Amino acid sequence: MRVDPHTPVVVGIGQFTERIDDQNYRGLSAVDLATEATRAALSDTGADAAKVAQAIEVFAGLRQFEICTPFADPPLGASDNYLRSVAQRVGADPRRAVLEPIGGNGPQKLMTEFAGAIAAGELEVALIVGSEPGSTAKYFADKDHKPDFTEHVGGQLEDRGYGFEQYMSEYTVAHGLTGAPVQYGLLDNARRAALGVGVAEYRRQMAELFAPFSAVAAKNPYSSSPVERSVDEIVAVTDDNRMICDPYPRLLVARDTVNQGAAAIVMSVAAASRLGVPEHKWVYLRGHADQTEQALLDRERLGVSVSARQAVAEALRVAGIGIDDVSTFDLYSCFPFPVFAVCDEFGVAADDPRGLTLTGGLPYFGGPGNSYSLHAIAETVSAMRSNPGSFGLVGANGGVMSKYSVGVYSTDPGEWSADRSRELQADIAALPTVAVTRHPDGPATIETYSVRYDWPVRTGIIVGRLDADGSRFMALTEDPELVALMSDGDPLGAAISVTPDGDVNRAVLR
Template sequence: MTDASSVSGDNTPVIIGVGQYSERVGEAGYEALSYMDLAGRALAAAIADSAASEPVSPAIDTLAAIRAFEMSRPDRAPPFGAASNVPRAIAKRVGADPKRAILTPTGGQTNQQLVGEFATAIAGGESQCAVIVGSEAISTVLALSAKGEKPDWSEEVDGDYEDQGFGVEGMMEHALFAHGATGAIPLYALAENARRAKQGKSLQEYRRDIGELFAPFTKVAAANPHAAAPVERTAEELAEVTERNRIVAEPYTRMTVARDQVNQAAAIIIASAGTARALGVPKDKWVHIHAVSAATELMLSSRPDLSANPASIASVEAALARAGKSMAEIEHIDFYSCFAIPVFNQMDHFGLSADDPRGLTLTGGLPFFGGAGNNYSAHAICEAVQAARTDRGSYALVGANGGWMSKYATGIYSTDPADWSASDRFEKLPMADNGVPLGKGPTGSAVVETYTINNAKTGSVAVWLGRNEAGERVCGNVDLSHEPTRKAFEGGQPFGLTLTVEQDDKSRNIGRVA
C-alpha cells in the first residue's frame, strides 16, 4: 500500500463520480430516449454520485464522448439522426462547457484507455476534471423502426470539438470481408474454433464449455438493474441448440454472443485531488487509478496462433506489474466478454476457472448485461469503482477489448492511494512484429487451421483460414455443394485437412477437400 502522505499532491488523479442510466422497451417509465439524452442522464448520475458540495459541471474542462455503434463506420449514419457536435450536446445537458471536447475513435477498449490518458493529463497539470461518457439506444431504434416511427434526434450544437476519426484501419480484414466474414460474430468464431481445435474438442463439448463459462454471468446480470437481459440461465440452456437458441456462427448459439439491443449509458468523472477537495467531494468517494495499459494486436488473419491474443495478456500483465499486484490479489474482475474467447484467453493464461469465487464479470457480461459497439467497459468501470468503494482496500481489474481482439486496455482500481508523482501509471505497449504474411493470388492448395459457418440473413457461408505451401496465410470459402467437403466442415472437424483451392469469377478462394 502506498503511504497516503506521498499522494496528497493536488495533481493526483482520482475518480470522483460514476453514473449509469438505462431503460428497457415497454417497461414502466420507458421514455424512448435518444443517445444524447441517455448520455446526459448518465453524466448527471455521475455528478450526483460524487456527492460534491460545490457544482461539478463548471469544473469539467475535458469531455470525451464515446462514439456510438451507429456512428462507428464511415458508411453508416444514425437512422434518426444525432447531434452535430456529440460531446458538446452531452455537456450541454448538465450545464458544462469544457475547453476540450472529443468524439472518440471506434473500439471497446477506448473508455478504459482514456482513463489512463486523462489521468496522465491531470497528473501533469494539463487538466483538472475530465469526463468519459457514452451511450447506445439501439433497442429503441429497432423498436420504433418496427412500428414505422422515425423521431428526429438531430440537433445543431455550436462549439469546436476533436473528431478523432473512426479508428478502424487496423481492423479492416479485407480478404476475410470479401469471403463473407464481415462482422464480429464470424471473425470471433474463427478464433474460437482455432482454440477448440487446439483443445481437441467437439462442437458439442465446446458449446458446453461456453455455457459453463457464461452461466455465472447470467446470475450477475439477473441482479443488475441496468442489464438488458436480466434472466438467470443454466449452462445447458446456453449450450443447447434450439429454434430460439440457434447457431449464429459455429460454435456460437444466439444466447452466447454480445447483445447489441440495449438502451444504456455510462459516465466516469476523473479529477485532480485538488479539484476534488475544492468541489467538496468526500474522501470516501475517491477511487484511485493504480495502473492502465493499452496494447494493439496484429490483424486476425496475420496472427501466428489464430486462437491467441497475446496483446491482451501483455496488457493485463503490464497493469498488474505496475500496480504491484498478482491476479490472485485482485478481488473484483471484469473481463470483456463480447464472446467467450476473450475471457478464455485470460483464463488459460492465469489458470482461472469459470467458477472462480470472485466471478469474472461485474456487470453480467455483454451477452446478458448487454454491450454494443464501444461503451460497455464504461459500465464495467462504474461497477469496479462501486466495488472498490464498498470493499475498501480491495483491488478491481477491468479488461476492455476492441475490434476482433484487435485492441486491449486494462485498468486497476482501489481506494488505496496511488502515487502519480512520476506520471508513469499509464503505458502503451509496442505492437508485435511477427505477423504471418497473407498469400495473394491463386494458391492451389491450403491446410485448414480454422473455420466457421456463418448463418447470416442472406444465407449460410462457410469461411476458412489456413496455410498454403509457402506458409502464407490464406482465407477462403468452402464449396458446400461438394459432399465430402460439406460433411467435413458441418461435422466440425476440418482442422488439418488439405483443400484444393480455386478462384471464382470474383477472385474468391473456393476450397474443396483434396
C-alpha cells in the same frame, strides 16, 4: 497516506438502462441516454452537482454504432456534436470535446489518457461518457411516426476518426469478415484446435464460462436482459437460441440491441478537495496499460492474445500487485474468447470464486457498442468503495482482439505511476508474422473456420494453410459437403482444395 495533489481519482460514476419491454419505455436518443448517466455521475460525487459540472474541462466520449462509419446516416438523426449536446443539458461548458475511434477498449483507454493528463497538471477535471440507443432504432423501425434526434449545436470537437480500418481490409471483408461474431468465431475455433477439444465439448466449456455471467446480470438493475441462464440452456440450439456464426448460438453473443448509458468523472485530488467530494468516494487508478495486437492474419497463433497478456501484466506491475491480489474482475466478454484469452495466460479458472464479471457480461448485461467497459469501470468503482483497500481489474477489448486496455482500481491511495505501454508495444512489433497468399491455388488444410448462418446461403468462412508452402489464406465455401462438415462435424485440419475466383477464394473438400 498523503498523495500529490495532482493525483487523479475517480469520484463519480453513473449508469442508465431502459429496456424495450419496460412499461415506461421512452425510446431515448444517444444524447438522452448519456445525459441520464452523466446526471447520475454528477450526483454520485456527493458534492454540488452544478459546481462539478461547471468544473469539467474535457468531455471525452465513445461512438455509438450509428456513427461508427461514414457509409450510412443515423436512422433517427443525431447531434452534430454528441458531447456538447450532453454538456449543454447538464450545465457544463468544457473547453475540449473528444470523440474516440471505435473499439471496446476505448473507455479504459480514455480513462488512462485523461487520468495521466490530470497527473501531469494539464487539466483538473474530465468526464468520460458513452451510450448506445440500439433498442430505440429497433423500436421505431416499423413505426409510421418516428422521432427526429437531429441537433445542430456546433462548437469545438476533436473527432479522432472512425478507426475501423485497423480491424479489417478489403481481403478480409471479401471473405466474410464483416461482423464481430464471425471474426471471433475464427479465434475461438483456433483456440479449440490448440486445445484438441471437440465441438460439443468446447461449446459446453463456453456455456460453463458464461452461465455464471448471466447469474450476475440477473441481479444487476442496469442489465438489459436480467435473466439467469443454465449451461444446458446456453448449449441447446433452439429457435430462441439460434446459431449466429459458428461456434456461437445467440446466448454466447454480445447483446447489441440495448439502450444504455454510462459516465465516469475523474479529477485531481486537489480538485476533489476543493469541490467538496468526500474522500470515501475517491477511487484511484492504480494500474493501467494499453497494447495493440498484430493484424489478424499476421498472427502466428490465432488462439492467443499477446496484447491482452502484456496489458494485464503491465497494469498489475504498475499497481504493485499480482493476479492473486485482485478481488474483482470485469473481463470483456463480447464472446468467450476474450475471457478465455486472459484466463489462459494468468491461470484464472473459469469458475474462479472471485467471478469474472461485475456487470453480467455483454450477452446478458448488454453490449452497448464501444461503451460497455465504461459500465465495467462504474461497477468496479462501486465495488472498490464497498470493499476499501481491495483491487479491481477491468479488461477492455477492441476490434478482433486488436487492442486491449486494462485498469486496476482501488481506494488504497497511490500516486500516479506511468506505464511502459509504448516500450512493450515494441515486443509485439517484433513478433514473427505468417506469410499470406491472397490468391491461393491448390491443396490445403483448414486452420480455423466459422460458418455464417446469417447469410441467405449458409457459407463457410475458412482460414487455411497451403500444403505447398504453409502460407495462410482465406476462402469461402458453399460446397454442400464441406459446409455440412463445418456445420455439423469438425473441419479443423480437413483436407481441402482452394482456387481463386476473382477477388474471392473458393474451397471444396478433397
